[in-house]
Each structure stands twice: as structure tokens, then as C-alpha cells.
Amino acid sequence: MSESQANATRSGRLKLVLIMLVFLAPIVAAGILTLTDWQPQGKGNGQPILPQRSFESVRVDVAGKPWAWRDSEPRLTLVVLPGPACAAECLKTLALMRNARIVLNRNADRLRLLYVGTVPTTADAQAVMADYAIGSGGEATFAPFRPTTPDTVSAVLVESNATALAWYPAGFDPSGLRKDLQKVIR
Template structure:
């Protein structure tokens, strides 16, 4: 039984609550729209330098063991193209080992990253265990020349998406920990 003396809330307060709830959900959408229209875009904090304009490497021929490298693999996998400077020595090999370790840290996703070394493979006892994880190839058209370091005993890298789009460039002297963090963000 209802109490005849009980006050019922006016219908207007229910509408007001509904409008306030709608505003709570619409406010972020409106704010994002205004920021986009004003030209502001969030920037990622990647450690590599973005390659602008982005370019496709689908037509770039890289030979590995006499066969062309398949940029678009049977399953979606990124490629880390490693470009040594002249005379890859101890510091270069150490950086190659850290890059290989960045791939290993991906654990179960390590297979989603291929390591491609373009150039004359380093020799020596220190280089052999490191180079086992790399496919070694040549770039007959010299398409990676703008990214290759000129300093001796140095390494640069280019991260290539599974659709053959070059994403980021890591110039000589880059931080391998930064590369590892970027790989963990991109490969999940």
C-alpha cells in the first residue's frame, strides 16, 4: 500500500539526471572532436625516429642466400633491418647481441620479429653465436643507403611492418633498451 501523503519527485528532476548522465558520456567524445578539429594529435613516445613520409619497401629487392627476401611473409611478422657501418667490430657485435636479446625478451612473440642483417657479416668467435639469429642479405639497389651509418664499428636499424612499410629508423648510437621497449609496444 502506498501512503497517500508521500511526496513523489517532480518529473523534471528525473529528466535532469538523465541529461547529466548523458553529458558525462558525451563530454570526452566532444573534447576529442574539438582537439582533432583544432589539429592537435597525440604523439607516441617511441625511441626510434619516424620515417616520414612513410614508404613501402615491397619493391625493394634484398637477396638472402640468393633468393629475394619476402617482405610480406606467410603470417604477419615485422622485420628489423640491421645496417652496419664500415668495419663491424666489437662495439657493433655487442649492439647486434643486444638487438638479438631484445627479440628474445618478446618471449612467445619472438617469432613475430625477423632479424635481417644487410651487409658483409662480421667474422670472429664473438660474432658467430650472435649471427645465428640473423638472416644475412645484400641490397643490390642500395635502397637502405640513406639509413646506413658512415661511422666505423656502428649499427643502425629500420623497423619494417608486416605490410612492408618502413615504420621507424634507429640511427647509429641508438639505445638498444629503447628499441626493446618499442618492440614490446608494437609486438603483442
């Protein structure tokens, strides 16, 4: 074998080893991260609901019929819980939550808005509330999530299998909710 052939063979083997390392490196890195129990930390704006719970057995009536947590197609539900005396600030947050749904564009149908509580009676409330299903019931289940401060609102994001994913307590940033919805609903 001539020296040029030997150099070509070494060069070819080196390239093959480098290609194998490019594909092997992520697998080795994933194995190391798994062995060290590292978990990625998402930067969601809502608070995780721990322990996770299912709302499938929670009865909420909407227009005299029970709310179907498991819908005919996979859709999330944003359960909106007003505090006492929902007025101007509460209504402003409700409008921003509705807008967060609208921003989803073609995926807006994958999110249902469920308002559980006394409907606000201010003059501009009808326009905002038109996009919400108005429900009643589930008081015991929703009590830990419902705000106690007047003119506030909180929300619980519920997966299509009726599992509660995240809680947005009173005073949450609606733009953070919008960002979370855009991550979850694609």
C-alpha cells in the first residue's frame, strides 16, 4: 500500500469516527442527565397544581346541562373563578383572558372559557361575557382556587382529560397566561 493510500484510509476512518461522535454525543449527554436525575424546569407563569387532580367528577351546570370536561375533541378548559363583587378590574382581566384566547388564532377553538360564579352586571360586561360559558356548581372543589379579595379573578387551566394543569391566582399577569396558552395549544 502506498503512502497516499494509507493517508486516504486514515483520513476516511477519522471522518467516520467524527461522524459517529456527532451522533453519539447527544445520546451520551442524555444518559448522563438521566442518571443525575436532572429535569428541565419550564418557565410557566401559572402555579402547578400539586398533587394533580381530576375535575371529571366535578359537576358544573351550564345552561341547565352538566359541563363535559371530556369534550368530543381534545380541548383545554380555562376555568375562570371571580372573587366577590366582580367589577371594573375583574372585568378588565376577563377581557384580557378572552383576548389571550383570540390570539391563539386558528387554535382558538382548542380552548374553552368557563366562568364559574356570579356574572358581573356592569354596563360593558355583556360584551366581554359573550365568549364565556357561564356555569354554577363545584363550590367545594374550586374554593381553594377562588380569590377572596373583591374585584379580582383567578383561573385554573384544565387539560382535555379533566386534569388540572395550572392555577393562576388573583393578580396574575394575563400576558403570562397568553404565553402559557401559546406553549400548550399548538
